[in-house]
Amino acid sequence: MAYAAGGGKRLRGFLALEGARLCGVAERNALWPAAAIEAVHAYSLVHDDLPCMDDDDLRRGQPTVHVKWDEATAVLAGDALQSAAFEMLLRPECHPEAEVRADLALSLARAAGAAGMVRGQALDIAAESADVPLTLDEIETLQAAKTGALFGWAAEAGARMARADTAPFRDYASALGLAFQIADDVLDVEGDTAKAGKRLQKDAEAGKATFVSLLGVAGARERAEELVERACDAVAPFGDAAGTLKALARFVISRES
């Protein structure tokens, strides 16, 4: 599978392209939401790596932006990437209908903002200083905002462009996002820093509740596998055409980075 050969990077952009393909959207149009979601994800990583947030110095096997340049540049680069994401969706080349462009951009603003990804980040920070570790329900709520909102947007973008039903893609992405996060927790405990391209075992060091600390490694793997099945069921109506999305879901829990 070409995606896996790429090392599992650019997952959100890939989701956008694949969802669009299933809805019959031309690739030259689908590339815009794919690039936009990667820009939002990149902005969130650059800000998340800052010393005042997660304080990471390695990302995708390279020095993080504030290490390579400086903190002010990292703040500004993230800010500019967010603006760039909206610009990409709103360019006439993205889609001939302004109604569709406005819908893509409005839904991204909601998925990325205070009710979506930023809320997830804030909940995550609050969890670090909480007296009591989070429960499983609370972690799922946190992850649905932090990761799930952008996964959902990416998977649905093609359906929005084709004015098709977004529900199968939303269900697929919500299960995939949670499986992805569980796999991330497993990787954090069992992974290899060189392959992952980022610092690992941070959560255990910080004493944070994770899917692994609550379910154990075996329990977490089992839950991830159930979620992958749920994701595959959600896109079953597309039949063989959804083969890549199904393979992607399976890949997400077997990846090493």
Added chain:
Amino acid sequence: MAYAAGGGKRLRGFLALEGARLCGVAERNALWPAAAIEAVHAYSLVHDDLPCMDDDDLRRGQPTVHVKWDEATAVLAGDALQSAAFEMLLRPECHPEAEVRADLALSLARAAGAAGMVRGQALDIAAESADVPLTLDEIETLQAAKTGALFGWAAEAGARMARADTAPFRDYASALGLAFQIADDVLDVEGDTAKAGKRLQKDAEAGKATFVSLLGVAGARERAEELVERACDAVAPFGDAAGTLKALARFVISRES
């Protein structure tokens, strides 16, 4: 004048409302771009006040966000405010036509992003560590990006909503923005911290080239007055209806905060 009585705050939102009024746009619609530009401005202030940027602890007479809360919260609050700005412009309540909403949001993305405000901030940071102080032309280029792009967007928003000519508003805002920045430099040297609600005399301490360091206080005031005349001329075709915009331009160079 009601605006001046408010202490000169929310200038960009006020510009958006006044430009919209001149173009016959209903206030219930104009409030959305006015709120959106204030959200972008607020995000830029929250990030600009961070220790890694300007490191300010006082803003609008109150502790800055990272002082009152913490740095991570300030990064996230700024990020969420940027998303919120696009959400406001793209809501159907903002304007009945999706074409207009998409145009407002696309132009804001360009004014705020790497070719606009963020570029101005980056140039400003680069200027601080440059071996040679900036020339007058370089400072004007920097300020056109840092302040001018958002002033221009605010003043033009009403014309975009009414599908009217944006040129008079763009010319007005470009002169006003520069006059505003010159007045800011004068205020930085001669102002009163209590009235300004922020720390002053930072530029002189940092040895930065400013309009005042290059033109002297009297020369800077004279240049600001010329710019105010140019701003008033730009909206002269609107006759008496542009009285408030003209008064605003004069107010900008006489303000104490």
